[in-house]
Amino acid sequence: MQAVPLELLINGLTVAAGAALLVERFTEILKHVKERANKFFLERDAEAARLAALKTAQQQAAAIQQHLQAGHAPDVAVLKAAAASAESSAAGTDNDTASFEQHTAISVVPIPVISTESAALNLFMRLAPLGLGIILAGIFDLHLLAMFTGQTVTDIPTLWGQGNWHAIILQSLDTLLSGLLIGGGSQPVHVLLLFLTTRRLTDSEKQALQQVVDPGEEAHCQPVPQAPEVAAATNDDRGGSLLAGPDIHYAGGVNPQSLEQVHRRSGDPEQIVVHHTAMNSALGFNAIVDEFIGQKKWLTGYHCVIMPDGSIRPFCRWDRMGNHAKGHNDRTLGIAFHGNFHNQEHDRFANSDGRYGALKPTAAQLDAGARVIALWLNLYPQMSGVLTQAVVPHRALAGADTVCPGNQFPFAELLSRTDAYCSAWQTSAAAQAGLQAFRQKPYIYALSTTSAGGQHGQL
Structure with missing residues (x-):
């Protein structure tokens, strides 16, 4: 079994x-x-x-x-x-009063007769x-x-x-x-x-969950080979590091088969929504998954989570709707930076005292997030060519009653890093080859996963 x-x-x-x-x-x-x-x-x-x-x-x-x-x-x-009437009524009975003992009268409740119908x-x-x-x-x-x-x-x-x-x-x-x-x-x-949704997980189930829901661990532990032309052509002025290529580890996120028949999009994504998890940054990726699947009882959450150490953790399949922006999930991708980056006074969920960790994402976190966003912009060319329209904070969406991703989140810096990746990849033949190969992966496009690569252009 x-x-x-x-x-x-x-x-x-x-x-x-x-x-x-x-x-x-x-x-x-x-x-x-x-x-x-x-x-x-x-x-x-x-x-x-x-x-x-x-x-x-x-x-x-x-x-x-x-x-x-x-x-x-x-x-x-x-x-x-x-x-004569009494005799005729009693004619159908065989009661012989002489053969019965005499008793005092008792109360009898008649049983109602139930008809055949x-x-x-x-x-x-x-x-x-x-x-x-x-x-x-x-x-x-x-x-x-x-x-x-x-x-x-x-x-x-x-x-x-x-x-x-x-x-x-x-x-x-x-x-x-x-x-x-x-x-x-x-x-x-x-x-x-x-019973199924409230019972406590057994030790074996917890162990299986840790093995299944952390698809970014392999990418984090193993060094990702960088495209040599990208590494040689583009220097990042942020500490002298070199920009990496688009070869991000992605295999459908957490339990991709669970979304095979549900959460279908009406079309490919047209916008990217930036979030913070509003959780303690010391918690692992499993805690984020449990927040959505275990506690909220949802099938999925963000499309990608960026951890403070810069590791990239895909969550929801990219060809399916996530649960990250109410009323906007159909044609958007949600990327969440792990941590709480809001310090507004009198907000009991804010991180004013630092109890949720750092007030701003780390440099590695911003760089990894920019890399994912640049990849998405290349995969889905129907997104706006204006970066500030293609990538928006959660709070900017119509009807969104939220401060996400927080008033301390460096959104302008994130866009700057994203633009640097897009520019570097455009001039790199190796990066373009990597993007073309990425387009052939499953769980990328809403309507087709086999011929999508030939139908989508480049940024």
Whole structure:
């Protein structure tokens, strides 16, 4: 049994919860139908009882009339008619009062008689939600048991063609059980979702998370070969270091497969949004991932995080929408500099006392961030040619109620470093070759990952 990503479990249960809500709405409709049907049955039975009483009264009246015609006194005629009516009512019973012991009278609460129609309707009310749940499980192709156990699911026609009856029976049973869970309403599904999203991670899961969610570690530990022409052609006046090429380690970020069917963009990015994480800069990249996936229960976050030591940590797939700028995620890329760079007074989340670390990003951090932004500008030429329009701070977005990336963030310096990288790469044949190779990587373009390289130009 292989481990199943939590995101996939939550996605499947979310679909099941939606189907369960449909079952609940259907059940509410059935309740209204049942109320109307019960009202009809009661009115019908009451009318039948009224007609029976009327018939009995008519029979008694006819009997009294016969006794009067026979010459009996009126009171005697009434008594004889009542006695005859009582005898006819008791004729269908075999009660012999003489054979029973005599007891004092006791109170008896009669059990209401349930008609056949009411019993059938009650049975239908119990079974209909379960039946609808099974139908919805089949329509949505839900196999919750296989999903939790990490087993692969093959469509029934393929299994039929293979003659694999054992797998067909197991998958049909899985669909049946999934349907029964859905038929029970949304509460069982929500309880299961709550358990999965609030439970504490086991030690093995924590270890697996550390191995999976840190894709930038390899790039940080291994020296990145620089394009020789770029290194020779461009000197950076910031300490005499040489500008690196565009060969940044990127393989889709954190758990790229979890976004395969979700967070799709309507088109490639048109703008880059700069953030700070507003967290303590001493925390590792895992803490940033946990903030989004573990605590906020989101599937992803920023597209890239720049750590204080200058390491570049891709997070969200670049061909998918991130969760970084509400209302602007579809056509933007989010880059976050780890730390809190805001010191406004009377703001309890600010870093006025330095409790979140340094008030400004490090030089290595700014340089690495500029390198990523320059790469993005080259990958997505539909972005504005005006740097201040293509790259904006989070607070500058329409409707953004935030100070991000903080009033101490050196945004002008970041743009200056970015422009230096763009200029250096434009005049370097090796850098251009590296950019062209980067365009062929997966998880880059929203609409195509195979032919995108030939469709996108250069900055």
